[in-house]
Amino acid sequence: MASDINQAIYKLVKRAEKQDLKHLVETFVDVEPLFTLLKNKDHQIIYGRRGTGKTHALNYLISDLVNDNQVPIYIDMRNIGSNGGIYTDLKLNITERATRLLVDTYSVIHDQILEYVLSNDETYDLSKFGPLLYELAASISEIEVVGQIEIENTANNAKTTKDETGINASIKDLSFGVKNENSNSNTSINRSKQVGNTRHRVHFTTVNNIFTRLKALLGQKEIWILIDEWAEVPIDLQPFLADLLRRTIFSIRGVTVKIAAIEKRTNFKISVDSNYIGIETGADMSSSLNLDEFMVFDNDPNKSKEFYQQLLYKHVNHFLLEEGKGIVNKELFTNAAFSQIIALEELVRASEGVPRDAINILIHSAIKADNDKISIPNIRVAAKNWYTTDKEKAITSRQEAKFLLRWIIEEVIGKLNSRAFLLSSEVDAESIEYLFDNRIIHLIKQNISAKDRPGERFNVFSIDYGTYVQLINTSQEPKGLFQAETENGEEFINVPLNDYRSIRRSILDIQEFEKNYAQQHLIEIGG
Numbered sequence: 139m140a141s142d143i144n145q146a147i148y149k150l151v152k153r154a155e156k157q158d159l160k161h162l163v164e165t166f167v168d169v170e171p172l173f174t175l176l177k178n179k180d181h182q183i184i185y186g187r188r189g190t191g192k193t194h195a196l197n198y199l200i201s202d203l204v205n206d207n208q209v210p211i212y213i214d215m216r217n218i219g220s221n222g223g224i225y226t227d228l229k230l231n232i233t234e235r236a237t238r239l240l241v242d243t244y245s246v247i248h249d250q251i252l253e254y255v256l257s258n259d260e261t262y263d264l265s266k267f268g269p270l271l272y273e274l275a276a277s278i279s280e281i282e283v284v285g286q287i288e289i290e291n292t293a294n295n296a297k298t299t300k301d302e303t304g305i306n307a308s309i310k311d312l313s314f315g316v317k318n319e320n321s322n323s324n325t326s327i328n329r330s331k332q333v334g335n336t337r338h339r340v341h342f343t344t345v346n347n348i349f350t351r352l353k354a355l356l357g358q359k360e361i362w363i364l365i366d367e368w369a370e371v372p373i374d375l376q377p378f379l380a381d382l383l384r385r386t387i388f389s390i391r392g393v394t395v396k397i398a399a400i401e402k403r404t405n406f407k408i409s410v411d412s413n414y415i416g417i418e419t420g421a422d423m424s425s426s427l428n429l430d431e432f433m434v435f436d437n438d439p440n441k442s443k444e445f446y447q448q449l450l451y452k453h454v455n456h457f458l459l460e461e462g463k464g465i466v467n468k469e470l471f472t473n474a475a476f477s478q479i480i481a482l483e484e485l486v487r488a489s490e491g492v493p494r495d496a497i498n499i500l501i502h503s504a505i506k507a508d509n510d511k512i513s514i515p516n517i518r519v520a521a522k523n524w525y526t527t528d529k530e531k532a533i534t535s536r537q538e539a540k541f542l543l544r545w546i547i548e549e550v551i552g553k554l555n556s557r558a559f560l561l562s563s564e565v566d567a568e569s570i571e572y573l574f575d576n577r578i579i580h581l582i583k584q585n586i587s588a589k590d591r592p593g594e595r596f597n598v599f600s601i602d603y604g605t606y607v608q609l610i611n612t613s614q615e616p617k618g619l620f621q622a623e624t625e626n627g628e629e630f631i632n633v634p635l636n637d638y639r640s641i642r643r644s645i646l647d648i649q650e651f652e653k654n655y656a657q658q659h660l661i662e663i664g665g
Contacts, residue, residue, distance in 0.1 A: 189494030525604020
């Protein structure tokens with residue numbers, strides 16, 4: 139049976155967009171109240187790092203909406219346009235890039251509504267929908283961004299950015315102006331200059347009116363626009379697309395917009411004195427979800443194990459059923475797939491709350507196990523290989539992030555014999571965010587207090603399993619999550635405490651790293 143299970147594991151597809159909708163529905167595991175919140179009719183941003191299940195959740199929502207007789211429109215921003223590369227091509231001015239992005243995105247919305255109507259021609263009067271869709275297509279073709287912008291990056295360890303954005307106003311057009319100047323250190327050797335016009339020229343009222351009439355023709359059916367991979371939109375173009383969505387469809391009753399994004403790779407708004415261009419979270423988008431928070435499971439090992447047990451069972455059993463070898467429940471699956479229950483627990487620990495990492499490690503573990511049940515040694519070797527081939531490579535091109543990770547490992551694992559640390563919540567270091575986005579460090583808790591630091595708030599991070607797996611069963615193995623004061627004195631604990639004030643020596647000073655990095659960097663430059 140172990141051989142059959144391992145063969146089924148080999149077939150697992152790691153990315154949700156490569157799977158058919160039926161498979162996604164059958165393998166979805168809800169973390170209450172995630173889907174209840176996702177199903178509400180508020181405009182919403184779904185945050186989450188890569189691999190936390192944003193695409194899977196959106197596809198499950200699509201299935202639910204179809205069953206509920208609603209109209210879902212799914213947009214994968216990686217696939218917008220005939221050649222998505224034009225949006226990031228800096229040889230083109232920003233006006234051309236932004237215009238193409240807006241036109242291409244709204245063309246997808248138009249095409250999916252048209253496809254829906256044509257596939258339900260027995261229900262809908264094409265003589266009424268046809269003219270409206272024609273009007274929408276004509277309005278989309280008039281979208282244009284014109285105006286003025288100048289961006290210059292120099293190689294003399296300084297960066298100056300000056301943006302001037304204007305959007306004309308009339309009875310047909312809305313207007314705002316932006317002028318920002320920022321200076322900060324930068325070691326970039328690239329130099330580029332763009333001069334062009336930036337103005338959002340589109341008849342917002344007309345487009346809004348067309349969508350309103352389309353919704354009216356659909357009757358009780360509601361339109362859900364689900365935008366995936368928002369982070370793939372160039373950061374400088376995101377406010378333009380956000381603004382167009384807000385001004386044309388956000389106010390329409392019966393139209394809901396959901397956007398799946400990576401929190402630190404989004405730029406929804408450009409501030410303009412007392413106004414703005416784009417989307418204001420908390421106002422225009424009334425709520426947001428963060429899948430990373432759901433995947434932490436409130437630091438409950440049993441809840442975490444139950445989730446992953448169900449997740450893996452559903453995914454693998456899907457292929458076993460195709461071979462007529464399905465397993466009745468997740469408990470029997472666990473007994474048949476793993477050499478012992480603690481092997482599953484080791485896999486859960488290695489995944490660090492990221493479903494995609496769990497599946498990748500499981501695949502590599504099955505390959506190592508061959509015809510045998512998956513064991514703890516199989517998982518440890520697989521986790522190390524996955525970390526080396528996927529995560530470690532992600533930081534090789536970012537020198538500061540690479541040095542920061544090395545420093546954290548030395549300070550936390552080497553000196554403290556722990557695998558977690560506290561960082562001031564006021565720290566806004568790009569390299570910390572980069573390590574977090576690439577699933578090398580993991581956020582456990584936010585805004586907690588620490589002993590002897592009244593008034594300060596901290597975030598708690600753990601270091602990825604792959605960074606220290608080779609140390610397990612050696613004298614250098616981390617003894618716990620961190621060292622804390624308990625009734626029995628100082629002890630290493632593996633489960634986070636509710637009261638973080640008892641943690642000692644676990645606060646990292648990012649300024650110390652920056653000083654060390656600057657000194658090391660100067661030494662390397664000097665040869």
